[in-house]
Amino acid sequence: MDKFTTLTAVAAPMPMQxxxxxxxxxxxxxxxxxRSGLGVHLFDPLRFGPDGKEKPDFILNQEPYRxxxxxxxxxxxxxxxxxxxxxxxLLDFGIRCIIAPDFADIFYNNSFKNGILxxxxxxxxxxxxIEDSKLGGNARVTVDLERQVVVRPNGEEIHFEIDPFRKHSxxxxxxxxxxxxxxxxxxxTYETKTRQSQPWMxxxxx
Amino acid sequence: MSASRxxxxxxxxxxxxxxxxxxxGTCILxxxxxxxxxxxxxxxxxxxxxxxxxxxxxxCTLAVADHNIPTVGSRIPSxxxxxxxxxQVETLEKNVKEFGIPYIPILDVRQGIVHIIGPELGIxxxxxxxxxxxxxxxxxGALGALAFGIGTSEVxxxxxxxxxxxxxxxxxxxxxxxxxxxxxxxxxxxLAIIGKITTAGGTGHVIEYTGDAIRxxxxxxRMTVSNMSIEAGARAGLIAPDQTTFDYVKGREFAPKGEAxxxxxxxxxxxxxxPGAHFDTLVSISTADIAPMVTWGTxxxxxxxxxxxxxxxxxxxxxxxxxQLRRMVEYMAVTPGQRMTDLAVDVVFIGSCTNGRxxxxxxxxxxxxxxxxxxxxxxxxxxxxxxxxxxAEQEGLDRILLEAGFxxxxxxxxMCLGMNPDKLTPGQxxxxxxxxxxxxxxxxxxxxxxxxxAMAAAAAVTGRFADVRQLV
Numbered sequence: 001m002d003k004f005t006t007l008t009a010v011a012a013p014m015p016m017q018x019x020x021x022x023x024x025x026x027x028x029x030x031x032x033x034x035r036s037g038l039g040v041h042l043f044d045p046l047r048f049g050p051d052g053k054e055k056p057d058f059i060l061n062q063e064p065y066r067x068x069x070x071x072x073x074x075x076x077x078x079x080x081x082x083x084x085x086x087x088x089x090l091l092d093f094g095i096r097c098i099i100a101p102d103f104a105d106i107f108y109n110n111s112f113k114n115g116i117l118x119x120x121x122x123x124x125x126x127x128x129x130i131e132d133s134k135l136g137g138n139a140r141v142t143v144d145l146e147r148q149v150v151v152r153p154n155g156e157e158i159h160f161e162i163d164p165f166r167k168h169s170x171x172x173x174x175x176x177x178x179x180x181x182x183x184x185x186x187x188x189t190y191e192t193k194t195r196q197s198q199p200w201m202x203x204x205x206x
Numbered sequence: 207m208s209a210s211r212x213x214x215x216x217x218x219x220x221x222x223x224x225x226x227x228x229x230x231g232t233c234i235l236x237x238x239x240x241x242x243x244x245x246x247x248x249x250x251x252x253x254x255x256x257x258x259x260x261x262x263x264x265x266c267t268l269a270v271a272d273h274n275i276p277t278v279g280s281r282i283p284s285x286x287x288x289x290x291x292x293x294q295v296e297t298l299e300k301n302v303k304e305f306g307i308p309y310i311p312i313l314d315v316r317q318g319i320v321h322i323i324g325p326e327l328g329i330x331x332x333x334x335x336x337x338x339x340x341x342x343x344x345x346x347g348a349l350g351a352l353a354f355g356i357g358t359s360e361v362x363x364x365x366x367x368x369x370x371x372x373x374x375x376x377x378x379x380x381x382x383x384x385x386x387x388x389x390x391x392x393x394x395x396x397l398a399i400i401g402k403i404t405t406a407g408g409t410g411h412v413i414e415y416t417g418d419a420i421r422x423x424x425x426x427x428r429m430t431v432s433n434m435s436i437e438a439g440a441r442a443g444l445i446a447p448d449q450t451t452f453d454y455v456k457g458r459e460f461a462p463k464g465e466a467x468x469x470x471x472x473x474x475x476x477x478x479x480x481p482g483a484h485f486d487t488l489v490s491i492s493t494a495d496i497a498p499m500v501t502w503g504t505x506x507x508x509x510x511x512x513x514x515x516x517x518x519x520x521x522x523x524x525x526x527x528x529x530q531l532r533r534m535v536e537y538m539a540v541t542p543g544q545r546m547t548d549l550a551v552d553v554v555f556i557g558s559c560t561n562g563r564x565x566x567x568x569x570x571x572x573x574x575x576x577x578x579x580x581x582x583x584x585x586x587x588x589x590x591x592x593x594x595x596x597x598a599e600q601e602g603l604d605r606i607l608l609e610a611g612f613x614x615x616x617x618x619x620x621m622c623l624g625m626n627p628d629k630l631t632p633g634q635x636x637x638x639x640x641x642x643x644x645x646x647x648x649x650x651x652x653x654x655x656x657x658x659x660a661m662a663a664a665a666a667v668t669g670r671f672a673d674v675r676q677l678v
Binding site for chain 2: 015016017018020022023026028031032033034035050074076079080081082083084087104105106109113114163164165176177180181183186187190191194198199200201202203204205
């Protein structure tokens with residue numbers, strides 16, 4: 001997983017609520033056994049017409065937002081399915097940070113596992129950032145994870161919250177599995193204990 | 207943490223599964239049951255392979271292919287016509303072999319949608335933690351299991367460590383009181399709940415459903431309610447195990463047997479929420495406010511009683527919400543003020559992990575009996591598993607449905623999300639017993655209205671949305 005430290009980039013305004021995972025990447029594109037290459041299908045129903053041609057009014061089809069690395073949206077971003085194809089598609093397109101008032105839980109989790117930083121900020125702040133982002137390439141936003149601030153184009157800094165474990169993992173590009181396996185003795189102990197306390201627990205191997 | 211503090215059902219399951227609490231509060235949570243399917247697992251197995259890691263507990267894991275399987279014609283994996291679907295199924299078969307994971311083959315009568323077969327086979331048990339790379343894992347909460355959907359990175363994490371890194375959720379209680387009205391079902395309860403608390407109302411919470419209306423539901427109904435917890439934004443749903451649960455679990459293939467079962471029940475009886483336990487959020491809903499429900503828009507929260515009319519977006523004061531409502535009206539090709547019963551349907555889909563159980567098929571057959579599917583309507587019934595299908599056929603439900611003009615298919619997720627050939631064509635309007643009505647969910651530019659199985663059957667035989675109470 002790539003580290004996330006600081007990012008200064010064009011932000012794409014998507015002032016919509018409930019941007020669900022079927023909008024981010026429809027089910028028909030989940031039939032892959034790879035993580036890569038999904039960026040071409042990102043936001044397919046919003047981005048392309050039935051004829052497969054780009055919809056010119058969609059923000060990511062416009063300059064300079066084709067190169068956006070940040071998305072700013074409204075409430076409940078990523079609701080719906082657990083498909084990790086959603087953050088895979090965002091990442092493959094180049095998105096490294098999403099700012100919204102709140103996120104669906106599974107999507108929020110999945111983002112961190114892929115080096116994408118989801119930032120929760122109040123709706124009024126998101127609306128302000130959306131206005132900034134409409135200025136396009138002249139108004140880049142900076143996201144500094146170490147200092148936990150979003151810096152507006154005018155230099156104003158906005159603090160955001162993030163839990164320390166996720167911050168540490170993202171700053172250092174650490175793999176969760178490797179970290180958990182350092183606690184393997186605790187897992188062994190837990191299994192021994194529950195084998196005794198719940199001897200009735202059956203196996204899934206018939 | 208004091209052992210004497212009153213705890214919720216969620217607190218008890220959580221506490222008993224914490225392997226280690228890390229300094230910042232993140233917990234290593236033990237996972238008892240891991241269900242695996244073909245869509246969200248290939249990259250997880252590939253990750254294990256690259257890192258040279260084995261599966262820690264194959265004996266706590268069960269795999270089945272369910273999303274990509276055809277519901278008509280040959281079900282032999284190598285016969286699946288869409289190459290990408292075939293590769294996903296074949297990849298799962300290769301991976302389970304390589305990693306030694308128990309697998310239910312497609313041609314096995316026990317094959318079916320992962321959330322149907324988990325409970326059906328006795329894999330899903332009260333008081334356990336259960337995960338799957340699928341958001342509707344919340345279904346299994348109906349048995350009093352802490353069950354939630356995870357992404358593929360977490361699938362890999364569970365395969366490698368049998369644990370997950372988690373932070374505790376908040377507790378929400380939704381109390382449903384009263385006697386469910388004539389013609390109403392568990393689906394109407396959960397749609398009404400989502401209509402009330404919205405699709406983000408449960409974010410960050412685990413919902414425990416309580417109240418006499420929930421207690422009165424059979425296990426199938428409880429699973430329907432818990433299944434759609436994710437549609438309310440919750441991490442999971444829970445229903446306290448009781449005699450209905452124990453009777454359901456007893457005798458199932460993988461459930462504890464004999465003395466072991468009695469020991470398990472003794473433990474399960476300690477799980478229900480203690481009196482005085484703290485809930486962060488309380489919601490109550492009366493069955494008096496629940497009618498047969500229909501969604502009119504493109505989020506499950508856009509729901510009204512079948513007797514209702516499409517709302518007017520202009521009445522919404524918040525600009526963002528108003529914009530979204532306008533978009534929904536446009537996408538769904540409905541007009542403000544339009545009566546739901548004036549909307550004609552093209553397709554009816556009865557099935558999915560929400561409503562693909564035998565009780566759901568019985569409810570549909572009861573409405574279909576002696577009637578005919580309206581001209582121009584395609585009506586599909588897709589049992590949730592091979593065992594559901596066999597049971598329905600033993601009861602003669604397939605004959606009733608076939609005689610009425612429904613199609614009787616083989617088990618799969620099918621038109622819930624259209625990863626197999628069952629999907630809507632652009633512009634088609636569908637009465638569906640599934641769980642999501644997002645834009646394009648059942649096929650590009652398809653229009654989905656979520657309803658109960660009885661309401662879906664009513665739509666099939668009348669050709670439009672109809673109040674099922676007038677048909678039964």
